[in-house]
Amino acid sequence: MEEKKHINPKSGQLLISEPFLQDENFVRSVVLLxxxxxxxxxxxxxxxxxxxxxxxxxxxxxxxDMDVFVGGPVEQNTLHFIYWGDAVIEGSVELTKDLYWGGNFEEFIMKYKAGQINLDHFRFFIGYSGWSSGQLEEELAEKTWIICEDIDAEAIFSSAPDDLWRVALRNMGGDFQVLANYPIDPRLN
Structure with a gap:
């Protein structure tokens, strides 16, 4: 019997859904942990x-007047945000170099009104994706997700939502570039 390799996901990584994932919440999705x-x-x-x-x-x-993304199927009555660049909002959590999650929303509004915020560097989400203890590790062992540790924060914000899955895989190089071109339904090829 083959022993399962233990995988430790970390904050600041991307989860890229494998091409055959059929869960409607996560088809061709890129999730920021x-x-x-x-x-x-x-x-x-x-x-x-x-x-x-x-x-x-x-x-x-x-x-x-900004787009809102669906952060995931959990608690879609909650609002979250991320941004890239310099840390400008108190209480933000640095996920990786130049990429931040959350912070003081009132401060965000105040700084925006004062012209100190570039909205192109912010993204807002309703809901989130959540995994109970050990659940994500099981999904990783089942190869449901591809982990990307080298995040290009600018690409997250400059890529069209429909292209981000492919862009993330292409940026990983190697065999992942082949996956990036995989059709959603290979039978239609």
Whole structure:
């Protein structure tokens, strides 16, 4: 009997769904892991655009006409954000070089109104992706996800949502470049 290799996911990594994953919440998804500990893992799907805008979600924010992404199927009544560049918001968590998660939302609004925020460097999410203790490790052992440790923060924000899955795989190089071109339904090829 073959022993399973133990895989330790970490904050700041990307989870890229394998090409055959059929879960409608995660087909061709790229998930940014924001927190991993003994209690489980928390992440945000980076490439699933919702039909909502920030101004539609929060009262008094009609000036924020930005896209909102679906961070995952869990608690879709919650709002999260990430940004890249310099740490500009108090309470932000640095996930990897120049990529931050969360922080003081009131400070974000204040700095935006003062012209100190570049909205192109921010992305907002409703809901999140969550795994209980050991669940993500099991999915990784089953090869449901490909881990990308070398994140290109700028590519996350500059790539079209529909292209991010392919871009992330191509950036990993090697055999992953071949996967990037794999059709969603190979029978249609």
């Amino acid at each position: 924001c927190e991993c500990n003994e209690n489980g893992s928390f992440g945000l799907v980076l490439n699933k655009l919702s039909i909502l805008r920030i101004k539609d979600l929060l009262d008094d924010l009609e000036f924020l």
